[in-house]
Amino acid sequence: MTTRPIAVVGASAAGLAAAEALRRFGWTGPLALIGDEPHLPYDRPPLSKQLLHGTWDPERLLLRTQEQLDPLGLDLRLGTRATGLDVAARTLTLDDGERLDCAGVIIATGVAARTLPGADALTGVHTLRTLDDALALRGRLAGGGRRLVVVGNGVLGCEAAAVARELGHEVTLVGQDPVPMAAAVGTAVGELLAEEHRARGVTLRTGVVDGFDTEGTTVSAVRLADGGGGGGVTRLAADTVLLAIGSTPAVGWLGDDPALDTTDGLRCDAYCAAAPGIYAAGDVARWEHPVHGRPLRIEHRMNATEQGMAAARNLLAELAADGADPQERRPFAPVPYFWSDQYDLKIQAYGPTAGADRVETPVLDRAGRRVLALYGREGRAVGVLAAGLPPRRIRALRAVVATPLPWEEARERIDAATATG
Amino acid sequence: MKITVDADKCCAAGQCVLIAPEVFDQRDEDGVVVLLDAEPPADQHDAVREAAAICPAAVIEVQA
Ligand SMILES: Cc1cc2nc3c(=O)[nH]c(=O)nc-3n(C[C@H](O)[C@H](O)[C@H](O)COP(=O)(O)OP(=O)(O)OC[C@H]3O[C@@H](n4cnc5c(N)ncnc54)[C@H](O)[C@@H]3O)c2cc1C
Ligand code: SF4
Numbered sequence: 001m002t003t004r005p006i007a008v009v010g011a012s013a014a015g016l017a018a019a020e021a022l023r024r025f026g027w028t029g030p031l032a033l034i035g036d037e038p039h040l041p042y043d044r045p046p047l048s049k050q051l052l053h054g055t056w057d058p059e060r061l062l063l064r065t066q067e068q069l070d071p072l073g074l075d076l077r078l079g080t081r082a083t084g085l086d087v088a089a090r091t092l093t094l095d096d097g098e099r100l101d102c103a104g105v106i107i108a109t110g111v112a113a114r115t116l117p118g119a120d121a122l123t124g125v126h127t128l129r130t131l132d133d134a135l136a137l138r139g140r141l142a143g144g145g146r147r148l149v150v151v152g153n154g155v156l157g158c159e160a161a162a163v164a165r166e167l168g169h170e171v172t173l174v175g176q177d178p179v180p181m182a183a184a185v186g187t188a189v190g191e192l193l194a195e196e197h198r199a200r201g202v203t204l205r206t207g208v209v210d211g212f213d214t215e216g217t218t219v220s221a222v223r224l225a226d227g228g229g230g231g232g233v234t235r236l237a238a239d240t241v242l243l244a245i246g247s248t249p250a251v252g253w254l255g256d257d258p259a260l261d262t263t264d265g266l267r268c269d270a271y272c273a274a275a276p277g278i279y280a281a282g283d284v285a286r287w288e289h290p291v292h293g294r295p296l297r298i299e300h301r302m303n304a305t306e307q308g309m310a311a312a313r314n315l316l317a318e319l320a321a322d323g324a325d326p327q328e329r330r331p332f333a334p335v336p337y338f339w340s341d342q343y344d345l346k347i348q349a350y351g352p353t354a355g356a357d358r359v360e361t362p363v364l365d366r367a368g369r370r371v372l373a374l375y376g377r378e379g380r381a382v383g384v385l386a387a388g389l390p391p392r393r394i395r396a397l398r399a400v401v402a403t404p405l406p407w408e409e410a411r412e413r414i415d416a417a418t419a420t421g
Numbered sequence: 422m423k424i425t426v427d428a429d430k431c432c433a434a435g436q437c438v439l440i441a442p443e444v445f446d447q448r449d450e451d452g453v454v455v456l457l458d459a460e461p462p463a464d465q466h467d468a469v470r471e472a473a474a475i476c477p478a479a480v481i482e483v484q485a
Binding site: 024309 | 434
């Protein structure tokens with residue numbers, strides 16, 4: 001009998017990490033890496049930073065060169081979409097009609113950018129998730145029009161606004177929340193970012209998009225509903241609009257097999273398993289975090305790699321369970337990490353900062369643009385964020401939230417750490 | 422083992438330093454990676470491979 005393949009669906013950060021880890025941890029059988037984008041696996045964070053800015057070309061984003069991939073012996077299928085999965089049989093269907101009977105499957109299909117009705121048909125309205133998106137937006141910004149409206153003031157909207165300002169555009173940043181990135185990092189840190197954007201010349205607006213004005217099929221303004229029930233609208237003239245209004249997990253292709261729970265991502269247990277032989281990793285995976293005791297879905301770059309590796313290890317352990325050399329599966333219990341670059345500010349955070357019910361800022365030096373914030377949930381400190389502090393001290397903060405401590409204890413440890421800085 | 426780093430791509434995540442502190446450090450000014458030992462001894466090799474795999478910006482390249 002020939003060995004059935006392991007298939008990794010989604011050829012980006014999480015999928016590549018999973019494929020490499022499968023080889024590192026000893027899978028010598030056939031290994032398919034299936035991705036619907038035509039490009040070799042590339043990195044997304046620079047899309048809204050160096051690539052949009054024009055300082056990096058697309059080749060610089062490649063996570064691996066072809067020469068680095070060759071030794072992995074992958075059955076690499078780019079430009080190929082998985083269109084269905086029979087969970088019990090572990091059979092994948094691909095858009096070229098092929099069916100793959102697999103020993104195991106790792107799902108790493110990420111998320112797709114949300115858009116607004118009618119936006120896709122308009123010239124000048126963009127989203128930013130893929131390399132092609134970023135190149136299209138970069139091309140549009142280079143085309144002469146100077147007025148950019150960014151809809152959505154989360155991390156992506158803020159980063160793109162910063163780059164466009166640096167490129168000399170007139171930038172308006174519109175959010176439903178008056179404070180940028182408030183959902184992710186709380187209002188104190190958000191206010192600091194708001195000040196930074198204002199100081200750099202970005203106009204901040206609060207509002208809900210009601211629609212677009214057009215000239216022919218090209219956008220000419222964004223209409224904001226004024227609220228207050230009067231039905232009034234404000235028009236923001238625009239040559240280019242970037243919709244940065246969040247994302248939807250790419251689970252649609254899985255259909256509605258009752259064996260899988262696909263409400264807000266693919267639900268997995270603490271081992272990143274969604275069903276026997278079926279694992280998930282990266283932005284698409286909602287798994288039971290054993291330390292935080294609740295399901296988390298993390299759309300950050302570091303998690304994609306770590307979870308890809310964890311899913312690979314656990315899938316192999318499951319497959320080997322009846323073999324001669326059984327390995328234990330291990331719960332996936334990372335300390336989540338993310339960073340964001342805006343102008344010359346670098347924000348770094350450990351632990352889940354979103355969903356906090358308490359935030360304090362032991363360091364908040366607006367003029368010096370230094371901040372340290374602690375995030376709590378149900379009496380315990382779960383996350384910490386810093387900007388403008390030396391790397392050594394930021395790394396040390398990780399230990400404070402690696403296991404959620406009672407709030408007061410974490411506060412004391414933070415105070416001790418900042419006193420000796 | 423021979424290590425090279427493409428420091429321009431480093432996003433200062435510091436994961437490499439957490440995993441292999443004898444081989445990697447970060448610059449004080451901006452957190453960009455500093456390679457302390459380009460040809461580390463054998464007892465460091467596993468940690469270095471782990472750091473290369475986990476680096477979120479594909480900065481670290483390891484040869485044999
Ligand atoms: C512009 C931008 C900036 C970012 N900046 C930061 C940052 O500063 N810091 C940070 O921590 N994180 C950042 N992120 C988030 C980070 O990039 C993601 O967390 C990471 O890319 C997730 O990797 P992934 O492999 O899980 O998913 P993705 O990168 O989304 O990859 C999924 C892949 O699967 C493919 N796919 C989907 N469905 C199918 C199918 N049915 N068949 C085949 N292939 C399929 C997709 O096309 C895609 O190529 C940023 C993201 C973006 C878009
Ligand atoms: S892990 Fe990678 S990105 Fe982070 S500091 Fe080290 S080299 Fe730089």
